[in-house]
Amino acid sequence: MKMILSLASIISLLAIIIPVAHGGKVLVFPHDGSHWVNMKVLVEELHSRGHTVTVIRAADSWYISETSPHYNTVTVDIAGGASEDFYRLFVSEVIKIKRSQGSAWARFALDMELKEKFSELHKKVCEMVVYMLENKELIKSFQDTKYDAVLTDPANGGGVILAHYLRLPLVFNARWTVHGEAHFAIAPSPLSYVPLPPSELTDQMTFLERVKNILFYTMRMHLYKQVAGPHYSALSNRYIGPDVDYFSLFQAADLWLMRVDFVFEFPRPTMPNVVYMGGFQCKPAKPLPQHLEEFVQSSGEHGVIIMSLGTLIGELPQDLADEIAAAFAKLPQKVIWRYKGKKPGTLGNNTLLVDWMPQNDLLGHPKIKLFVAHGGTNGVQEALYHGVPILGLPLVFDQRDNLLRIEARGAGKIIDIFTMNEDIFFQGIQEVLTEPSYRTNIQRLSRLHRDQPMKPLDNALFWIEFVMRHKDQSPL
Amino acid sequence: MKMILSLASIISLLAIIIPVAHGGKVLVFPHDGSHWVNMKVLVEELHSRGHTVTVIRAADSWYISETSPHYNTVTVDIAGGASEDFYRLFVSEVIKIKRSQGSAWARFALDMELKEKFSELHKKVCEMVVYMLENKELIKSFQDTKYDAVLTDPANGGGVILAHYLRLPLVFNARWTVHGEAHFAIAPSPLSYVPLPPSELTDQMTFLERVKNILFYTMRMHLYKQVAGPHYSALSNRYIGPDVDYFSLFQAADLWLMRVDFVFEFPRPTMPNVVYMGGFQCKPAKPLPQHLEEFVQSSGEHGVIIMSLGTLIGELPQDLADEIAAAFAKLPQKVIWRYKGKKPGTLGNNTLLVDWMPQNDLLGHPKIKLFVAHGGTNGVQEALYHGVPILGLPLVFDQRDNLLRIEARGAGKIIDIFTMNEDIFFQGIQEVLTEPSYRTNIQRLSRLHRDQPMKPLDNALFWIEFVMRHKDQSPL
Incomplete structure (x- = not known):
């Protein structure tokens, strides 16, 4: 059985479903x-x-x-x-x-x-x-x-x-x-x-x-x-x-x-x-720009880690940046790190430094395994929406509070950025990557978050x- | 421009819009x-x-x-x-x-x-x-x-x-x-x-x-x-x-x-x-049974008053029922009164006694001008949904509290049934019928109540x- 609907009748049908703007x-x-x-x-x-x-x-x-x-x-x-x-x-x-x-x-x-x-x-x-x-x-x-x-x-x-x-x-x-x-x-x-x-x-x-x-x-x-x-x-x-x-x-x-x-x-x-x-503010991921998609795909089965400490952190003290880069270099995963400072001497071949990244589109990409984040509300909410576990490095304001809410539900882990070194950071990454409960928990939160009537x-x-x-x- | 949609595709479209039962x-x-x-x-x-x-x-x-x-x-x-x-x-x-x-x-x-x-x-x-x-x-x-x-x-x-x-x-x-x-x-x-x-x-x-x-x-x-x-x-x-x-x-x-x-x-x-x-529990009114519709229409421009004191009130003391019936008899409106007691001697020709009435369908009828009610939650909510002002005669439990919420917004009036007489009741009806703010207010509440996303x-x-x-x- 076929029904013929004119465009006009479809639009008027949609007008019933979608609340009409009234200027x-x-x-x-x-x-x-x-x-x-x-x-x-x-x-x-x-x-x-x-x-x-x-x-x-x-x-x-x-x-x-x-x-x-x-x-x-x-x-x-x-x-x-x-x-x-x-x-x-x-x-x-x-x-x-x-x-x-x-x-x-x-x-x-x-x-x-x-x-x-x-x-x-x-x-x-x-x-x-x-x-x-x-x-x-x-x-x-x-x-x-x-x-x-x-x-x-x-x-x-x-x-x-x-x-x-x-x-x-x-x-x-x-x-x-x-x-x-x-x-x-x-x-x-x-x-x-x-x-x-x-x-x-x-x-x-x-x-x-x-x-x-x-x-x-x-x-x-x-x-x-x-x-x-x-x-x-x-x-x-x-x-x-x-x-x-x-x-x-x-x-x-x-x-x-x-x-x-x-x-x-x-x-x-x-x-x-x-x-x-x-x-x-969350929305489904859009396709990545070609060079990023290629980089992400090159990670194979190991997948990709992304790191961003928000807009307020352009750069970090050089020794801290070196410790972070060194830990990343030891991983089989690929890493995309939003970082504007001087290129760390310890930077591995697996790590891509970028000035800016399409964070939402990356978080929604199936290859992304972990989000290393400072805990700003937007980033945490996006990770939750896409179901990506978080390794949190809180700095100021409410960032630790945001991350605590993720940690309390077993969906991420907090590390103290002020006292951490290469080893602590590496162990932290390993733990969130290999212990399956982090992923299970953030994906459960994601399902709950998305299951709303509107x-x-x-x-x-x-x-x-x-x-x-x-x-x-x-x-x- | 025409678009052709098969019934199957319309159903699958509806399945996205309407949450699916999952047994x-x-x-x-x-x-x-x-x-x-x-x-x-x-x-x-x-x-x-x-x-x-x-x-x-x-x-x-x-x-x-x-x-x-x-x-x-x-x-x-x-x-x-x-x-x-x-x-x-x-x-x-x-x-x-x-x-x-x-x-x-x-x-x-x-x-x-x-x-x-x-x-x-x-x-x-x-x-x-x-x-x-x-x-x-x-x-x-x-x-x-x-x-x-x-x-x-x-x-x-x-x-x-x-x-x-x-x-x-x-x-x-x-x-x-x-x-x-x-x-x-x-x-x-x-x-x-x-x-x-x-x-x-x-x-x-x-x-x-x-x-x-x-x-x-x-x-x-x-x-x-x-x-x-x-x-x-x-x-x-x-x-x-x-x-x-x-x-x-x-x-x-x-x-x-x-x-x-x-x-x-x-x-x-x-x-x-x-x-x-x-x-x-509220829903649009359905058409009335023919005999009720005829009675309602016979009220002309004066319209109809309905009265119900709920399921727990089969009958009232005879003298009280007489006072109520006498007040109704003086009105130009028609009255439908849900009452199981002995027919009051003072009952006017304009008043129809019924054992049961389709309350929701009556409240949604454009001829209904006033609801005389005891203030049970369901009845009050239905009056609010249909925008009919209330004259409240609370008896027990939370009935006065319910009616107080209507009265506080100028959408109805409470009378003490225990001390009222024919005159007080008549004055009460007149006030709610003739002072336009009661109707304006309950219709405002009705609009607010109905304006929900779901x-x-x-x-x-x-x-x-x-x-x-x-x-x-x-x-x-």
């Missing part, structure tokens, strides 16, 4: 830096569904380009305060101090400098907001455009103030806020079993670890009051209302899209207006559009 | 009585997706029939302890005592009797479980069948013990547990803004109301320890392990399908393994099947 308008206040990589995924998807997106950026923006086929920009003629160079320098200082088991004073001084830098960043964001709110013409154009929602990353508070000033619904694309991990700002977080990154704790804590968790929480709240709170509170008082507390505005966001997946995250309380989209990105878009559709109709 | 096996331990009405919806849907369902029932089951095209039964030759007659009698006693403003002693005695009855019910459920666990042949047949999951209503604890004994994943179809509203057993529940039904409080509480809420919570925990805890703990100790606490087994359920929708419920913390399926029933089934698919693969 809304979204104002985006991103958090510059690597956070933009995530926000861009949502911006492009909004655009592809027929919405008009306006992105606010600083004139010296670190990541956000001024022209794009996917969004318009409003460029604020103020330097944004974040600089990739600072973070690069910071990470390399951390490595130096930790490897030399540097003095407590050196570490304290570095922490103070970081705090100063964060404070400066929030101050600059506030200057951007003031610049806009004082620019009558710009605000009028925002008002005339009749946006349906403000989408922001609450790692800074600029979007919160702007949304309340314009009386627009507020959608968060969140993982971190200025108060710590985003859940801590909205859901009950019993510190007895909810570890606060970067405490480097799991959900199974001894009494002393719980004490540590409480101290971390207290420090974080203190840090907020020192580096961010006063800047934003001053803005709330000035532009929203004399007694309006910034934190309340912030908590009143309509929708929290969390870059979290409970296959990866430890169980914890949540709230009904939190939507989980962990792994929303793709995380589609779910996120549904709820953004839900807020846009019902913007005058609380409660959510 | 699993589910063991169901329901809670007898009106709870079965909800469970049956899941059972029938499981069956329609190709799963084999076995339902455990008592020989004298109140609601669960022994033969069905949708499920097999295991009949336990023990009386189940619940009886519709008792609840009918109880409700009519409550009405009598409350209307006569009966002595505190009379109300206390009635409460004690209810407590006794609940304790008896749990004891009988435990006897059913013991009967099964001691029946080697039956247990062996359960084990040989290799079920994929146990589905139970945690209003009793039988299914919890059985699932742990058989080492099977445990799925809850939950709204109430023996500890109160189901969230209270699993999620943090700050008593400052989370009201515990039947406290008759909202999420906005004065200091004294918060005190009341704490007292209710304490009472509930006390009640649990008196009427249910010891029975189930004895079973856990005997069959699962000598020191195994029943409450921990209970909290360890893999999946909580909550018959809750946050369009209706006040915001509160939740947990990641809670899936909301509030309104899963139908609640499909979502529930997806997650039941998720547990079945990954049963050997914790964590969820």
Whole structure:
């Protein structure tokens, strides 16, 4: 039996299945830096569904380009305060101090400098907001455009103030806020079993670890009051209302899209207006460029190891790079190592140094056996999506916390990069490669992660559009 | 341009879109009585997706029939302890005592009797479980069948013990547990803004109301320890392990399908393994039987009011029924009243008394202007789904709490049935009929409720099947 369907009827059938774009308008206040990589995924998807997106950026923006086929920009003629160079320098200082088991004073001084830098960043964001709110013409154009929602990353508070000033619904694309991990700002977080990154704790804590968790929480709240709170509170008082507390505005966001997946995250309380989209940026692998495919295929049955320590690590101390290269050289596998530093003297023939690699496409390649990674959220989520076990070399921020979640489920192993040598690194690689449970476990996590009624990105878009559709109709 | 698609290719396309049934096996331990009405919806849907369902029932089951095209039964030759007659009698006693403003002693005695009855019910459920666990042949047949999951209503604890004994994943179809509203057993529940039904409080509480809420919570925990805890703990100790606490087994359920929708419920913390399926039983209205359709159409522009006080109210005290009928008689609307008692002397020509009515089909009919209801969860959810404002006459249990949630959003009004007379009832009807905000508000709630990425029933089934698919693969 044959049926004849015209293209038109197929399109109308698809229109029933796929939610129809309705040409809304979204104002985006991103958090510059690597956070933009995530926000861009949502911006492009909004655009592809027929919405008009306006992105606010600083004139010296670190990541956000001024022209794009996917969004318009409003460029604020103020330097944004974040600089990739600072973070690069910071990470390399951390490595130096930790490897030399540097003095407590050196570490304290570095922490103070970081705090100063964060404070400066929030101050600059506030200057951007003031610049806009004082620019009558710009605000009028925002008002005339009749946006349906403000989408922001609450790692800074600029979007919160702007949304309340314009009386627009507020959608968060969140993982971190200025108060710590985003859940801590909205859901009950019993510190007895909810570890606060970067405490480097799991959900199974001894009494002393719980004490540590409480101290971390207290420090974080203190840090907020020192580096961010006063800047934003001053803005709330000035532009929203004399007694309006910034934190309340912030908590009143309509929708929290969390870059979290409970296959990866430890169980914890949540709230009904939190939507989980962990792994929303993951996609099936595309074919590799020919030279890479050839290199990968040349590995034969041994397969390939890939290594990347993220964008902030251009290079490593020479002796450390040598130890790593020497360990790789002893392996029968091929290795692709994203590394911008001087070529290590110990580099083996099996190791390819690259400036950049198509990480997602490599992770999805059946020949890839192991991912040596620093533990950034995106990389860990991609490895989980593709089911590739991880050997983790955490450096700073939440990287060890991310990797702990993988290690706790037997899907990877952490090595201390600051004290490791060629032997320790080699043993680590061997263990994850030869003990089958690592692969079995990460592939189990991968199956669980992928088994969702909707793709995380589609779910996120549904709820953004839900807020846009019902913007005058609380409660959510 | 034309495209030719064979039927086979269309079916294989649909197979990608619609999750495929995989012929699993589910063991169901329901809670007898009106709870079965909800469970049956899941059972029938499981069956329609190709799963084999076995339902455990008592020989004298109140609601669960022994033969069905949708499920097999295991009949336990023990009386189940619940009886519709008792609840009918109880409700009519409550009405009598409350209307006569009966002595505190009379109300206390009635409460004690209810407590006794609940304790008896749990004891009988435990006897059913013991009967099964001691029946080697039956247990062996359960084990040989290799079920994929146990589905139970945690209003009793039988299914919890059985699932742990058989080492099977445990799925809850939950709204109430023996500890109160189901969230209270699993999620943090700050008593400052989370009201515990039947406290008759909202999420906005004065200091004294918060005190009341704490007292209710304490009472509930006390009640649990008196009427249910010891029975189930004895079973856990005997069959699962000598020191195994029943409450921990209970909290360890893999999946909580909550018959809750946050369009209706006040915001509160939740947990990641809670899936909301509030309104899963609602469906579009079917055409009415001809005689009803004619009656409804005869109402002209005035429209129709329907009234039902649920299955437990067969009849009302004669004088109360007379007041209600007299108020209806004064209206230009037509009225359909589900009432089994003696025909009131004051009954008007505009009022049709019926033994039973197709409530969902009536609520979905455009001529229906108002639903006079006692506030049972199902009825309230159906009114919300169809967008019909409610005049609430709560009687017992959580009915006032349900109606409070409607009233708090301006979508209905509560009248105290125990003190009302013809005038008060008439005024109430007039107010909800003539003040347009009631209809606007319930229709807004209806739009919000229906705007979900998946139908609640499909979502529930997806997650039941998720547990079945990954049963050997914790964590969820």
